[in-house]
Amino acid sequence: MIQVLRAVFFKDVMLKLLSLLLAILTWLALSSIQRESTPVGTVSLYSQKLTFFNVEVVILSSASDVHDYRVEPKTVEVTVEGDSKVLQGLESKDVRAMVDLTGLESGTDVRKRIELSTPAGVKHVKVNPKEARVIFPTRH
Numbered sequence: 001m002i003q004v005l006r007a008v009f010f011k012d013v014m015l016k017l018l019s020l021l022l023a024i025l026t027w028l029a030l031s032s033i034q035r036e037s038t039p040v041g042t043v044s045l046y047s048q049k050l051t052f053f054n055v056e057v058v059i060l061s062s063a064s065d066v067h068d069y070r071v072e073p074k075t076v077e078v079t080v081e082g083d084s085k086v087l088q089g090l091e092s093k094d095v096r097a098m099v100d101l102t103g104l105e106s107g108t109d110v111r112k113r114i115e116l117s118t119p120a121g122v123k124h125v126k127v128n129p130k131e132a133r134v135i136f137p138t139r140h
Contacts, residue, residue, distance in 0.1 A: 047081055047082060047083055047084070048081070048082070048083075048084045048087050049079055049080070049081045049125060050079070050080055050081075050082075050087050050090065051077060051078070051079045051080075052077070052078045052079075052080070052092040052095055053075075053077050053092075054075040054077075054092070055075060055076050055077070055078045055092055055095055055096075055097045056074065056075055056097065057071055057073065057074055057075065057076055057097045057098070057099055057114060057132055058096060058097065058098045058099070059071060059098075059099055059101055060098050060099065060100045060101060060102060061100075061101045061102055061104075062102045062103070069101055069104075069134055069135065069136065070134075070135040071099050071112075071132040071133065071134055071135065072132060072133045072135060073129065073132065076097050076114060076127055076128060076129060076132075077126075077127070077128040078095050078097060078116060078124060078126070078127050078128075079124070079125045079126040079127075080095060080118055080122050080123065080124050080125060081122070081123050081124075081125045082121050082122040082123060083121060086119075086121045086122060087122070090119070090122065094118070094119050094122075095116065095117070095118055095122075095124070096116065096117040096118075097114050097115075097116055097127065098114070098115050098116075098117065099112045099113075099114055099115070099132045099134070100112065100115065101134065104134070110133070110134040110136075111131045111132070111133055111134070112131060112132055112134055113130060113131055114127050114129070114130060114131060114132050
């Protein structure tokens with residue numbers, strides 16, 4: 001048994017070291033290529049998370065809708081993820097938080113999901129809060 005183990009570990013040591021060196025070089029080359037050519041919209045090994053506070057919530061409604069809607073909260077906290085190079089130049093104005101009110105009739109205590117729009121290569125991870133309360137104008 002000991003002779004078998006010696007043969008496995010010590011026979012052709014130079015070939016085994018050469019194989020290990022080639023495997024390491026191949027891994028380094030492939031990881032370098034992946035880092036340079038990561039497609040837009042995917043998250044690479046070098047991704048980061050970035051949180052923006054006080055991102056303004058924008059109301060989307062049809063052009064013919066003349067209601068004076070308001071939403072609460074007016075700002076949200078948004079966490080995004082992407083390649084560190086892409087996130088370096090990202091500002092809070094590049095991330096949009098929206099509430100779609102198209103086709104909404106008046107009601108009481110309506111809650112709508114907050115939708116996010118981010119630039120290419122940036123993925124939204126979290127928005128806090130997830131919903132906004134729609135406040136309808138008071139009628140006189």
